[in-house]
Amino acid sequence: xxxxxGIDLGTSAVKLLLVDETGAIRRExxxxxxxxxxxxxWSEQNPLDWWSACCEGLGELLEGEDRxxxxxxxCGGQMHGLVAxxxxxxxxxxxxxWNDGRTGEEVEYLNTVVGKDRLSALTANIAFxxxxxxxxxxxxxxxxENFARIAKIMLPKDYINYRLTGVxxxxxxxxxxxxxxxxxxxxxxxxxxxxxxxxxxxxxxxxESFEVVGTVKAGIAGxxxxxxxxxxxxxxxxxxxxxxxTGVVGEGGCNLSLGTSGTLFISSEHxxxxxxxxxxxxxxxxxxxxxMGCMLSAASCNKWLCEDVLxxxxxxxxxxxxxxxxxxxxxxxxxxYLMGERSPINDxxxxxxxxxxxxxxxxxxxxxxVLEGVAFAIRDSFEVARSxxxxxxxxxxxxxxxxxxxxxxIFSNVLGIPLDMVKTExxxxxxxxxxxxxxxxKFASVQAAADALVELASTTExxxxxxxxxxxQYQKFRKIYPAMKNVFPELQ
Numbered sequence: 215x216x217x218x219x220g221i222d223l224g225t226s227a228v229k230l231l232l233v234d235e236t237g238a239i240r241r242e243x244x245x246x247x248x249x250x251x252x253x254x255x256w257s258e259q260n261p262l263d264w265w266s267a268c269c270e271g272l273g274e275l276l277e278g279e280d281r282x283x284x285x286x287x288x289c290g291g292q293m294h295g296l297v298a299x300x301x302x303x304x305x306x307x308x309x310x311x312w313n314d315g316r317t318g319e320e321v322e323y324l325n326t327v328v329g330k331d332r333l334s335a336l337t338a339n340i341a342f343x344x345x346x347x348x349x350x351x352x353x354x355x356x357x358x359e360n361f362a363r364i365a366k367i368m369l370p371k372d373y374i375n376y377r378l379t380g381v382x383x384x385x386x387x388x389x390x391x392x393x394x395x396x397x398x399x400x401x402x403x404x405x406x407x408x409x410x411x412x413x414x415x416x417x418x419x420x421x422e423s424f425e426v427v428g429t430v431k432a433g434i435a436g437x438x439x440x441x442x443x444x445x446x447x448x449x450x451x452x453x454x455x456x457x458x459x460t461g462v463v464g465e466g467g468c469n470l471s472l473g474t475s476g477t478l479f480i481s482s483e484h485x486x487x488x489x490x491x492x493x494x495x496x497x498x499x500x501x502x503x504x505x506m507g508c509m510l511s512a513a514s515c516n517k518w519l520c521e522d523v524l525x526x527x528x529x530x531x532x533x534x535x536x537x538x539x540x541x542x543x544x545x546x547x548x549x550x551y552l553m554g555e556r557s558p559i560n561d562x563x564x565x566x567x568x569x570x571x572x573x574x575x576x577x578x579x580x581x582x583x584v585l586e587g588v589a590f591a592i593r594d595s596f597e598v599a600r601s602x603x604x605x606x607x608x609x610x611x612x613x614x615x616x617x618x619x620x621x622x623x624i625f626s627n628v629l630g631i632p633l634d635m636v637k638t639e640x641x642x643x644x645x646x647x648x649x650x651x652x653x654x655x656k657f658a659s660v661q662a663a664a665d666a667l668v669e670l671a672s673t674t675e676x677x678x679x680x681x682x683x684x685x686x687q688y689q690k691f692r693k694i695y696p697a698m699k700n701v702f703p704e705l706q
Contacts, residue, residue, distance in 0.1 A: 215235060215283055216234070216283055216286075216656070217235075217279070217280075217283045217285065218232075218234075218285060218287070218288070218647040218651050219231065219275065219287045220288055220289075220643035220644055220645070220648075221268065221288070221449075221643060221646055222290050222291070222455070222643035223268075223370055224292060224452070224473070225249065225311065225312075226247075227244050227246040227267070228264065228268055228271055229640065230242065230268070230271045231640055232275050232276070235651070235656055237638070237667035240279070241279070245268075245271040246267070247260075247264060247267050250308060255314070255316060255562075256314055256315070256316050257315075258314065260308050261297055261305050261309050261373045264370065264374060268374055269437070269438070276439065276440075281441065284440055284444055285656075286444065286445040286650035286651065286654040287430070287444060287447070287646075287650055288423075288447045288455075288645075288646035288647055288653070289371040289455075290449055290451070290456065290459075290646045291371025291388070293453070294311070294391045294392065295311045295312055295369060295370045297367070297368045297369060297372070298364045299365055300364070301363075305373075306360050309373075312344045312391075312475070313344060314344065315553060315554045316352060317351070317352045318343060318563075320351040321341045321343050324340075324348060324393070325341050333393070334487065336405055336406050337393050337394070337397060338396075338397040338398055338495040339390075339393060339494055339496075340560070341393055342393075342560055343556075344556060345391060346369070346391070346392035346394065347392060347394055348393070350367070350411070354410070366416055366417075366418065367418075368382060368418050369388050369392070371388065371449050372418055378428075378431065378434060379427055379428035379446050381419070382418040383418050383420075383421055384419070384421070385420070385422065385451075386400050386421075386422060387423055387498055387499045388450060388451040388454075389420060390494070390496035391451060393406065394406045394410065394417070397496060397503070398485050400497060401420070402420070421447075422501055423447065423448050423449060423649050423660075424448075424660055425448050426445045426653045426654075427447065427448050428446055429444055429445055430446060446650075447649050447653035448649075449646055450642075450646070452641075452642045453469075453477045454497075454498055454645075455641070455643075455649070456645055457504070458644075458649060459638065459640065459642060459643070459668075460636050460645075461667075461668030462610055463498070463500040463660050463661050463664050464483060466481070467610070468480050468481075468608070468609040469481075469609060469610040469612065470592065470609050470610070470613075470625065471512075471611075471612050472614065472615030472621070473512065473513055473613040474511075474512065474514045476508070476512025476513070476592050477506055477507065478592055478595045478596055479505075479506050480599060480604060481504045483502045483503070485503045488505060492558030492595070493505045493602075494557070499645065499649060499660065500660035501659075505599065507557035507558060507594075507595025507598065508595075509550065509556065509557060509591050509595070510552075510553040510555055511552040511553050512592075512613075513588075513615035515548070515588055516584050516585065519581065529618065530618075532577075533620045536581065541623070541624065541684075542627070542686075543683065544583055546570045546579045546580060546582070547691055548566065548567070548568050548587030549569070549591075549698070550587045551564035557595045558595050558598050563703045563705075564695070568583060585618075585620065586684075589621075589625045589629070590687075590688050590692070592625070592629075593688055596629055609632075610633070611633040611634065611635055612635075612636070612639055616635065619674075622674040623674060626674040626676045627677060627680040628688060629676075630684075632673050632674065632675050632676065633674045634670050635673070636668055636669060637669045637671040
C-alpha cells in the first residue's frame, strides 16, 4: 500500500488530502491564510503564509499515519499569481494574485500596442488583468528596485514545490496563464520575455504536470517524518487539476467549477484557439490542451452577499425560500462582476450591480439573483464555446458552490444540459494526488488514472419547461452589461 498527498493551494486556504492507492481519501486538512487588499481592486498574499500553512497542514494530515507509505506529492494551485524571488531565493514582495485588477494600463499596452493578433500568435491568448505578464510590466514600472532584484519568477504552487524540492519548476497548464508561454509548442516565448524585460534564466524549468520534478529535501522530510525519496510532480493550475480530479481528460470533456472563481473547462487532445480570444487556450495537465472561460467572482458572490451584506453564513436557510415555482421568474438580475471580469468580456472596470429591484423585492430575491447571475455569466462563455462548433452535451460540476442542490438545478437549466457530480468532490487536491500516482508509476497515464478512480455520484437533469423560462431570462440578462459598459469607467 502507498499513500499520495494532494495539495490544493487556494485563494483563501490550502486543502490537503491523504489518498491511498485505491483512490480512497484517508484524511483531509484545511488551513486558512489571509488575503491582503492594499488598495481597492488590489489582491495580494505572502507566499510564506502558504508555506507555513502547508507545513502545519501536512503535520496534521499525517498524524497517526504510517508516514513511510507516502510515495508522492502533487499540487494544484491558484493560477497567474506573480511570485518573485531574489538571488537567495527569498520572496521580494507579496505575490500579486489572479484576481488583482491593478494592471489596466499594462493590459491596454499589450493588447493595443503589442497587439492582440501578435499576442495570440505568440502565446495563443490575449492579455487579461489577472495574467502574470501584465503584473511583471506593472512591477517594472512601479517598483523598479524590486524588479531589478528578480532572480526567479514562479507561480503560487511552484513556490510550494520549490520549498519541498529546491527545484525551480512550473508545469505547462499553469504556465499557459502567464502570457509568457508559447502554448502550441510548449516553450517559453522569447519575444514575450523580451517585451516584459525578463530572461529565460529567470523562468522556472518546464514540465508536464505528471512529471517528477524532484524529491522532498532531506531536511523537510525529516521535519515531516517522511521517508527518503518521496517524489514531487510538477502539478497543475487549479482548474486543470480539478478537471483531472473530475475525470475531464482527453477529447471533448467538460467541467464547470464553482469556486471563488468560476470556470468552464473543455478538454481536447489537440491544440486549438478561439479566434476572438474570449476563451483561454491552455495546455492541460493530461499532456493535451483545453479551452477555458473564467469568471473572477462565482461562489464568492454568494459569500459576499450572505456573509458581508446579510451577515450570515447559513446558506441553506437563505436559499430555503427560493422554491421551485420561483425559478426562472425572478424580476431582479445581478451582474457578478465584483472584481471586474475576464471571460468573455475582459473588462477590469466592470462592477457588480442589482437591476430590477422594486418595493416588494425580498431578501430571497437578491440571493436568487446572485445564484442566477453567476450561472448566466458562465452561460456567456458557454455560448462562445458553442459558436466555435463545440458540442457540450453534458458537464461535470465541482467546487464549493456545487454543494448547493438549488444552485445545481439553476445551472443545469440555465445551460440546458445534465450536470454530473463525482463521488470525490475535492477537485484540485484529488487531481494533484492522481498526478502524483502517475508520476510514481501507479498508472501509465492521466487517462488511466481517471478511468480507474473517478466515479459519478449524482446527475442533475434539466427540466424543459424551466430551461425555457431561463432562456427568456438569459436573453434579458445579456442586455444589461452592454447598457452599463460605458458607465462603469466613470464609477472608478
